[in-house]
Amino acid sequence: MGTKDRSMSAARAKTQVPANTRAQWGTLSRSQIVAAATKAVKGGGYASMTIRSLAAQIGVSPMSLYRYVRDKDDLLDEVVDALLEEVWRPAASEDEWRAWIAEAADNLRRFLVREPAALRVYLVHPVVSKAALERMEAMLGVLGQAGLDNEAALSAYGAIHTYTIGFAAFEASRSRSVGSEPLAGDLAGRLASFSSPRQFGEGLGYLLDGISQAAENCAGRFSNASNASNASNASNAGQR
Amino acid sequence: MGTKDRSMSAARAKTQVPANTRAQWGTLSRSQIVAAATKAVKGGGYASMTIRSLAAQIGVSPMSLYRYVRDKDDLLDEVVDALLEEVWRPAASEDEWRAWIAEAADNLRRFLVREPAALRVYLVHPVVSKAALERMEAMLGVLGQAGLDNEAALSAYGAIHTYTIGFAAFEASRSRSVGSEPLAGDLAGRLASFSSPRQFGEGLGYLLDGISQAAENCAGRFSNASNASNASNASNAGQR
DNA sequence: CCAGACACGCGTACGTGTACGCAAGATGTG
DNA sequence: CACATCTTGCGTACACGTACGCGTGTCTGG
Numbered sequence: 360m361g362t363k364d365r366s367m368s369a370a371r372a373k374t375q376v377p378a379n380t381r382a383q384w385g386t387l388s389r390s391q392i393v394a395a396a397t398k399a400v401k402g403g404g405y406a407s408m409t410i411r412s413l414a415a416q417i418g419v420s421p422m423s424l425y426r427y428v429r430d431k432d433d434l435l436d437e438v439v440d441a442l443l444e445e446v447w448r449p450a451a452s453e454d455e456w457r458a459w460i461a462e463a464a465d466n467l468r469r470f471l472v473r474e475p476a477a478l479r480v481y482l483v484h485p486v487v488s489k490a491a492l493e494r495m496e497a498m499l500g501v502l503g504q505a506g507l508d509n510e511a512a513l514s515a516y517g518a519i520h521t522y523t524i525g526f527a528a529f530e531a532s533r534s535r536s537v538g539s540e541p542l543a544g545d546l547a548g549r550l551a552s553f554s555s556p557r558q559f560g561e562g563l564g565y566l567l568d569g570i571s572q573a574a575e576n577c578a579g580r581f582s583n584a585s586n587a588s589n590a591s592n593a594s595n596a597g598q599r
Numbered sequence: 600m601g602t603k604d605r606s607m608s609a610a611r612a613k614t615q616v617p618a619n620t621r622a623q624w625g626t627l628s629r630s631q632i633v634a635a636a637t638k639a640v641k642g643g644g645y646a647s648m649t650i651r652s653l654a655a656q657i658g659v660s661p662m663s664l665y666r667y668v669r670d671k672d673d674l675l676d677e678v679v680d681a682l683l684e685e686v687w688r689p690a691a692s693e694d695e696w697r698a699w700i701a702e703a704a705d706n707l708r709r710f711l712v713r714e715p716a717a718l719r720v721y722l723v724h725p726v727v728s729k730a731a732l733e734r735m736e737a738m739l740g741v742l743g744q745a746g747l748d749n750e751a752a753l754s755a756y757g758a759i760h761t762y763t764i765g766f767a768a769f770e771a772s773r774s775r776s777v778g779s780e781p782l783a784g785d786l787a788g789r790l791a792s793f794s795s796p797r798q799f800g801e802g803l804g805y806l807l808d809g810i811s812q813a814a815e816n817c818a819g820r821f822s823n824a825s826n827a828s829n830a831s832n833a834s835n836a837g838q839r
Numbered sequence: 840c841c842a843g844a845c846a847c848g849c850g851t852a853c854g855t856g857t858a859c860g861c862a863a864g865a866t867g868t869g
Numbered sequence: 870c871a872c873a874t875c876t877t878g879c880g881t882a883c884a885c886g887t888a889c890g891c892g893t894g895t896c897t898g899g
Contacts (some may be wrong), residue, residue, distance in 0.1 A: 369738075380879095381877095381878055382879090383866095383878095384876090384878080385876095386878085387878080388876080391711060411855075411856090419879085420878065420880080422880075422881095423877075423879060423880085425656075431856065431857090436895045482772060483775075484773070484775060484776040485769065485772060485776065487780070490769040510715060512793060513789060513793075514801045517792070517798050518798075518801065520765075520769075522758070522765055522806075525760075525761040525766065525768065526761040527761075529761045532723055532725060533724070533725050535724060536724040536725065546732075547726060552727050552757070553760070562645050562758030562761065564764070565755065565810050566758075566802075566805050566806055567809070568808060568809035569804065569806060570805050573805065596836060621848055622848065622849090624846090624848085624893090627848080628847085649884080649886085650885080650886060651884075659849085661886085662888095666846085666847060666848075671886065671887090
């Protein structure tokens, strides 16, 4: 999107002009809207990002946005893709598949919990944006290198993915509802333990243990290398 | 909730009287509202159950409901509890812990996918309704009987639970968005395979394999039975 | 029996996402 | 230049959940 003037009109309610002037021709573009939405989500957060406020921010009428955006979810998709792109990559080496996978899962989990808009997107439909696909391919690659054949890698990825999203949803929902109901006795504690980052690591550990076994079975008689773990490192899957 | 007359006024817009009459005193009660909402959700589905339509159905003004219900989510909680109560119990014997757990998880998954209202409730906050707690206790019991100590059972339950919800969310979201975007090539197939019931079983299998190992470690020197599946898992896998 | 307190049903109003279609600017064609 | 057509910004309007507070019905203490 070009370096247009912008000419300032934000909010458009408090201008000298009666404020009835419609915006210049060609002011809007999808990328500009996405950019504004991304900024709004980063500051302020998802809850405060309404179509109306976004339009006001840009200096345009709410309905104008719908020329470039199917609906709010469509807009969020793109925003979340931009945000995900910045955070999903693990720091671990791909050679240590278990650590790498655990970190990738944890990165996604933290992202989803931190950014409610992202969680919403992940819950409302499968995410097939650019960054999400890159991430999937990368994970499938690492899983393959761990000894899984294509089908098994797909299945393992699916399991890890849904577990991660499910956990993030649970964690977010819990943190959303602290202080609502008093919630008798040990129950509160139990719920809390379900949604700790530590518990995420443990559950993921179960999953990876099971996947390890599958990898061994896949490898079959081939003594496949790539087994940089399998012994004595099931612990500490990926906790912050 | 008594056997009051009801006197018919449903919709209240098309009565002989100018329709300005307010409803009788004491018509409303929480349980009646919940019952009406449950019926509305069973037929028609969640999407069509709006506060306004529900109120019309009962023959009362929308705002009247709020005397008995904090908000729509509060109402849904109770509705979903009633629905869950009917469907969560596995048919398998508790002695076969693996089959029992798998069936319990699958029952919940199917319920969540079939009933969007339930999925919503499970995603918006931790569910601590009566049926949900019963279910949790039952699962913890079976897990304990499988050889896990209290802490490990809790952790395993949490993992299974979040996996189940995550999977259901994914499956529902996918079925919700078929036909929207064309979605190039193998991607569609990949996504489809992620959300098949078969994939649910496989992922759960990974989880249960991991949990089995944990159970063995828990049992320690005790020779505990409980191993109804998996194979070929040598050493390793310290979790905790 | 009456006055005050309380319970209850509801009218009004707000902010939300967005369907529908109009009108004004841009662009093309004679 | 006149006119048709296409593009784009937007006004209006609707259904949604629900905050706020009013008026009416019921109950309770004097």
